[in-house]
Amino acid sequence: MATEHTFCRICEALCGLEVDVDQGRIVDIRPDEDHVATRGFGCLKGLKQHKMYGSPDRLLHPETRSGTSWRRASWDEANASIGAEVARIRRDHGPDAIAMYVGTAAGFSVLHPVFAQGFMTGIGSASMYSSASQDCANKFAISREMYGFPFTLPFPDVRRTKCLVVLGANPVVSKWSFLQVPNPTKHLREITERGGKVWVVDPRRTETAKATGEHVFIRPDTDVFFLLSFLHELLALDRRGERRLDRERIDRFTTGFGELAAVASAWAPERTAEVTRIPAETLRSIVRDYAFADGAAMYSSTGLNMGRNGSLCYWLQETINAISGNLDRRGGTLVGRGAIDFPSFGKKTGTLLSNRRSRVGAFRAVNDAFPGGVLADEILTEGPKKVRALFVTGGNPLLTMPNAARLRRAFEHLELLVTIDIYKNETGSIAHWVLPATSPFQRPDLPFIFPLMLGLQSKPYLQATRPLVPPEGEQRDEATIYADLCRASGVSLFGSRIAQTMVEGLRRVAGPKLGSTGARGVPQEMLLSLLLRATRQGSFEALLEHRHGKLRDDHEERSFLGSRVLTDDGKVHLAPPALLEAASGKLEADFTQERENRRRLKLITKRAITTHNSWTHNLPEFVDKDRATNYLYVHPDDAREAGLAEGQAADVTSDTATVRVPVRFSKDLMPGTVALPHGWGHQHAAGLSVASKTQGVNVNLLAADGPDRIEKLSGMAHLTGIVVDVRPAAGPRDPTSWSGVSEG
Ligand code: SF4
Numbered sequence: 001m002a003t004e005h006t007f008c009r010i011c012e013a014l015c016g017l018e019v020d021v022d023q024g025r026i027v028d029i030r031p032d033e034d035h036v037a038t039r040g041f042g043c044l045k046g047l048k049q050h051k052m053y054g055s056p057d058r059l060l061h062p063e064t065r066s067g068t069s070w071r072r073a074s075w076d077e078a079n080a081s082i083g084a085e086v087a088r089i090r091r092d093h094g095p096d097a098i099a100m101y102v103g104t105a106a107g108f109s110v111l112h113p114v115f116a117q118g119f120m121t122g123i124g125s126a127s128m129y130s131s132a133s134q135d136c137a138n139k140f141a142i143s144r145e146m147y148g149f150p151f152t153l154p155f156p157d158v159r160r161t162k163c164l165v166v167l168g169a170n171p172v173v174s175k176w177s178f179l180q181v182p183n184p185t186k187h188l189r190e191i192t193e194r195g196g197k198v199w200v201v202d203p204r205r206t207e208t209a210k211a212t213g214e215h216v217f218i219r220p221d222t223d224v225f226f227l228l229s230f231l232h233e234l235l236a237l238d239r240r241g242e243r244r245l246d247r248e249r250i251d252r253f254t255t256g257f258g259e260l261a262a263v264a265s266a267w268a269p270e271r272t273a274e275v276t277r278i279p280a281e282t283l284r285s286i287v288r289d290y291a292f293a294d295g296a297a298m299y300s301s302t303g304l305n306m307g308r309n310g311s312l313c314y315w316l317q318e319t320i321n322a323i324s325g326n327l328d329r330r331g332g333t334l335v336g337r338g339a340i341d342f343p344s345f346g347k348k349t350g351t352l353l354s355n356r357r358s359r360v361g362a363f364r365a366v367n368d369a370f371p372g373g374v375l376a377d378e379i380l381t382e383g384p385k386k387v388r389a390l391f392v393t394g395g396n397p398l399l400t401m402p403n404a405a406r407l408r409r410a411f412e413h414l415e416l417l418v419t420i421d422i423y424k425n426e427t428g429s430i431a432h433w434v435l436p437a438t439s440p441f442q443r444p445d446l447p448f449i450f451p452l453m454l455g456l457q458s459k460p461y462l463q464a465t466r467p468l469v470p471p472e473g474e475q476r477d478e479a480t481i482y483a484d485l486c487r488a489s490g491v492s493l494f495g496s497r498i499a500q501t502m503v504e505g506l507r508r509v510a511g512p513k514l515g516s517t518g519a520r521g522v523p524q525e526m527l528l529s530l531l532l533r534a535t536r537q538g539s540f541e542a543l544l545e546h547r548h549g550k551l552r553d554d555h556e557e558r559s560f561l562g563s564r565v566l567t568d569d570g571k572v573h574l575a576p577p578a579l580l581e582a583a584s585g586k587l588e589a590d591f592t593q594e595r596e597n598r599r600r601l602k603l604i605t606k607r608a609i610t611t612h613n614s615w616t617h618n619l620p621e622f623v624d625k626d627r628a629t630n631y632l633y634v635h636p637d638d639a640r641e642a643g644l645a646e647g648q649a650a651d652v653t654s655d656t657a658t659v660r661v662p663v664r665f666s667k668d669l670m671p672g673t674v675a676l677p678h679g680w681g682h683q684h685a686a687g688l689s690v691a692s693k694t695q696g697v698n699v700n701l702l703a704a705d706g707p708d709r710i711e712k713l714s715g716m717a718h719l720t721g722i723v724v725d726v727r728p729a730a731g732p733r734d735p736t737s738w739s740g741v742s743e744g
Contacts, residue, residue: 005032005547006465007447008046009108009440010612013175013182014447015042016463016548019050024469026050026441036549037459041182045612045622050441052619057423057689059436060473070686073433075474075484075517082433083488085416089389090123090489096359096385098416099127101372103395104613105421106478108440110448110531111524115482115493116393122491122500126356126368127378127387133371133715134400135302138310139178140352141366141714145576146318148566149343150352150367151454154321154333155179156297157555158187158458161331162196163293164213165286167223167317168303172207174607177301180450180457187458188212197289201226201278202303203604204675205668216286217670220602221721222276222594223300224309224587226283227316228267229276230298233287234324235261243291246325253561256575260319263575263583275594277670290324295331297321303604306720308590311713312583319574327572328560335560336455339462339552340535343454347566359385361707363715371715372401373705376410389416393478394437398426399614399681402703402710402717403656420481423618424687434687436475441468443477444525444540446532451552460552464528464543476514480521483507582713601638603652603724605678605699614679617691629695631664633675634726639665642726649729652676654702654722660729661697674726678719 001022008015016035020028029050031042062078063070073081089097100120106112120128132140140150156164158181169177171184181187189212191198198213200206201223209215218226237243250257269280276283290296298320304313318327326332346352357363358370360377370378375397378387390411398404398411411417411430419428420435428434444466450456451463471477483503486493492500503522511520529540537543543550567573610622617623632650634642644650650663652674661676669675680696682688703719710717 001027004466004468006441006468007463008042008049009445010045010049010615011175012177012180012450013038013041014180014450015046015182017042017046019441019468021468025054026469032548034548036551037180037457037461038182044610045616048619048621052616053422053439053441055618057618057687058439058472058475059422059424059434059687060475061436062474063424063434065432075476075519078433078435079484079488082416082418082485083490086123086389086485086489089415093388094385095124096127097388098123098125098391099129099375099378099387099389100125100391100393101375101395101397102128102130102369102393103397103400104131105394105615107449109443109478110446110452110528111522112394112478115479118493118499119391119482119486121494122486123489124491124495126354126365127385128365128369129372129375130367130369131372131395131400132367132369133373133710134306134402134717134719136177136305137366137371138305138314138711138714138716142311142314142318142579144353145578146315146567146573148568149347151346152335152343152564152566153178153454153456154318154327154335155456156299157295157331157334158191161191161293161295161297162194163199163290163296164188164191164196165199165201165290165296165298166208166213167201167226167298167300168305168307169299169301170202170206170208170607172211173609174301178456184208185211196293199286199289201286203602203670203673204606216278216282219275219277219594219670220604220673221307221309222272223304223307224312224316225267225272225591225594226276226278227313227320228264228587229269229272229283230287231260231264231316231320232267233269233284234291234320235264237287237291245323249325250323253565254322254572254574255569256573257323259575259580260323263580275591275598293331295329296324296326297331297333303720305716306605306718308711308718308721310711310716312579312587315579322572322574328558330557334555334557335564336457336460336555337559338453338455339451339537340453343564343566358715359383363707363712366714371710371717372397373710373715373717374707375401376403376407376705377707379410379413388414390414390418392417392419392421392427392431394421396425396427396614398430399679399698400700401705402700402719403705404698404700405657406705420478424685425614426682426685429684429686435481436473437481438471438475438477442471442475443467444528446528455555460554461549462537462543462552463546463549464540466525466544471515474515474517477521477524479524479527480514483522578713597723600723601672601674601726603654603699603702603722604673604675604720606633606675607679608677611677611679614682617679617682617694617696618688620690623690623694628693629662630677630680630697630699632661632726633664633666633669635669635671635673636665636667637671638674638726639663643728644726651727651729652702653725653727654704656704657701659697659699659701674724
């Protein structure tokens with residue numbers, strides 16, 4: 001038995017791991033106590049993931065569906081058939097008729113997204129979709145407006161801050177987003193131990209709120225009004241001379257202060273308290289703690305991103321951090337430097353800065369991808385560029401996208417649906433082809449986006465890992481899969497014959513043998529090494545020597561403003577015209593609607609410690625006994641009013657669907673709020689033998705899609721803070737229906 005060192009690729013914490021391997025199988029995983037950054041931290045999901053990847057449900061061969069039956073196929077047949085269909089659709093309908101959906105799993109690999117993009121560029125298609133429009137596209141869209149590039153993402157200096165305001169985020173369970181910090185509980189507690197303050201503003205008393213700090217309830221999806229009043233009060237402290245803003249710094253490094261202040265002027269805390277339910281004096285206390293701290297940061301995540309105003313919320317958050325002097329300072333928010341200066345590269349080459357608009361709804365691309373919330377319309381609406389083929393790579397849109405029932409009907413109209421995954425999940429179950437990919441432990445890697453390109457790490461470091469176990473059956477890595485699909489479709493990677501020829505040449509001389517066929521795969525380690533050398537980070541082999549990671553220089557304050565802001569004038573734009581336009585009218589309209597809905601229940605989503613999006617429900621010990629379903633969490637007062645008993649089934653109805661789910665009481669919820677964990681509803685996954693027997697329902701059935709129901713600025717789906725009705729169930733639960741409701 002050998003012990004290897006690697007890192008987890010399930011969530012952004014990227015915990016260092018120590019792994020026991022015996023005869024080609026992983027038998028145990030422990031946190032790496034000596035890791036330079038993660039220092040022995042790891043969670044249940046990360047430490048059990050070998051059971052997930054070692055499941056008998058793993059795809060071993062390409063499979064193709066005819067009606068309801070599946071059969072095994074060879075890679076040659078799969079590539080030839082898919083390539084012929086791609087060539088036909090491209091010839092008859094143009095390249096944009098072929099679309100791709102990139103899921104979160106692809107983001108935890110270096111070569112997967114690169115080769116997937118290479119395939120789409122080779123085809124000449126701009127029809128890219130990604131999971132970002134479900135959880136974070138608002139941040140990219142706003143960063144582009146304010147800082148000139150979507151991946152310029154300031155993060156809180158958690159190790160040094162004296163005041164952290166956490167909005168709509170639960171790092172103790174979900175870890176941080178756009179920031180790699182292991183052991184969130186420890187880091188949050190250290191803030192208070194050094195005399196600082198943590199405020200958690202959330203409709204639920206979350207695990208984070210219980211671990212540390214002071215919790216304040218906020219009515220779901222009213223965060224934009226909280227932030228407007230926060231800004232209003234920050235400006236009032238300045239006006240009264242109690243806490244002066246550094247106007248010289250603001251004038252030197254930003255534009256639009258006056259216009260920003262004008263937006264906030266209408267939103268005194270006394271006014272917004274009516275909808276946020278946060279008393280004006282409580283809000284003022286939070287503002288004062290933030291304003292007088294020697295280094296403060298405001299941080300938010302999916303609770304805001306997935307609301308109706310995710311973009312406006314992130315804009316206001318970033319302006320607050322900027323004008324208070326906390327942007328680009330220790331203890332405030334920092335802008336990391338990756339091993340590659342990706343923002344400058346992107347700005348020079350136009351990477352991720354496309355101004356293309358979607359055919360349906362004319363949404364501007366975010367990170368060169370269109371909103372998933374219009375994908376069903378793009379498939380169902382006749383006309384040039386109608387989507388006819390879809391590649392789904394490392395994702396499961398039928399569980400994670402809004403109005404999943406309508407999306408499923410749309411997918412059934414596709415002429416070609418291909419999933420590249422480790423399992424046949426819900427989306428794969430209705431695909432024409434499923435292609436078996438390798439799992440993280442079967443491939444070499446670097447911790448991709450965060451350290452390498454962006455430096456989004458509390459403690460910067462680099463690490464490399466070899467594959468720990470070989471592929472089984474005919475599983476292949478995505479680089480090889482897309483290189484082959486390019487050739488089979490008659491195109492070249494990135495539309496470059498040089499790139500395709502170079503990859504083919506490297507395969508011939510250095511590629512690993514693929515299964516029993518004698519074919520050779522893409523030499524991934526060699527490509528990763530070339531990437532590291534090109535960015536002056538040494539070789540892959542040299543980095544492997546640092547088994548516990550290799551520390552990089554720490555972040556510097558005052559390294560961003562005036563030097564790395566990529567707007568045309570080099571200043572942070574506090575009041576971009578697109579945001580002012582979006583704010584005018586919409587804020588008042590939303591405020592009025594909030595007042596009208598003040599007695600309605602609002603639904604938020606939630607995550608359990610053993611689940612990660614839609615991924616981890618196929619592990620028996622994570623979904624056994626009473627964990628075999630999700631529950632609707634209801635405050636006892638709301639339950640009484642609705643006539644609901646604990647354990648009873650309830651019908652939850654939005655304006656798109658009704659789902660039936662058992663009730664649990666929770667006093668941790670703000671009255672008027674119900675919570676339903678996401679990632680459930682696997683009953684239709686033909687290839688998930690454990691998850692398909694669970695009883696949970698898909699919360700995203702309750703969310704609306706379509707161009708009029710998603711956020712205009714970033715195309716974000718509205719997945720939390722949805723107005724719903726909840727009643728005792730009107731009949732038995734039917735796990736065979738898509739909604740868990742007996743139909744007809
Ligand atoms: S927190 Fe858990 S899932 Fe996330 S990287 Fe660490 S071990 Fe993996």
